[in-house]
Amino acid sequence: MTGACTGALAAVAVLLLAGCAPEPVPTPTASVSSPAPTASAPSASATPSASPTPSATPTPNGPPATRPVEPPTGTDPDAAGMNAAQAGQLCAAEQRNGLGAGDTQVGDPTAYERTIDPQWYVTILAENEFGQYYQECVLGGSADDPEWSVVQQTPKDQLTKAHIEQMRTENEGFDEDH
Template sequence: MTAGQAGTLCAKEHRTGQSAGDTQIGQPTVYERSVSPHWYVTILAENEFGQYYQECVLGGPESNPEWSLTQGTPKDQMTKAHIQQMRTQNEEFDADH
């Protein structure tokens, strides 16, 4: 999967999934990740509550992508630190967090 394919898949997933009805106002920004899955994608969007970033973590082949995460993050929480964490770590859920 290329960066462009990852961006397109993420945008489509958000348009048809739980974010359907929200308006994507930005183009996908695709980041390479140092861990698997390989791609982290953000798309600026807005809904009745304001602007936020749609996010995806995915990899594998375009024809059968491996989805790790689809979520939305408020615009004011999309910091360089958040992006760096998303590029280098997978979400781990345990009792210590």
């Protein structure tokens, strides 16, 4: 019986290779790892191309997928419409024309987002005849109509991490008259 089964499997294999196989019928002893050839598929005797290029991932032929892209941190407008760059520009202009008029800003504005309102705390390294110091502003609102909370100057050696953290998280003691 073993010889008969082997012969039957060999006959099925020859028919499959020749492309004349009958409808495949599932049997518990035989398994086929590739689909049966069809009239449009090349036969097993066809010469393979010199450089086959099968690809596991098909090349997309449509437009790329679109998804929302988050803007970089520090440029998102807050609820009133001001972003970090605008807060820095407003503070720099206020210091040049007001409290720090005549002093030289030697650094770029650094805007820190605050955990409370107003939204932004800005520092700018500046210098005058007494040395270097930091110009500071706390502001929020919109760029067209800013709400000022603090405009002050702090000696360079007093602008510590603790000072920055206090300015980012507390409003007590700020000059509200600006």
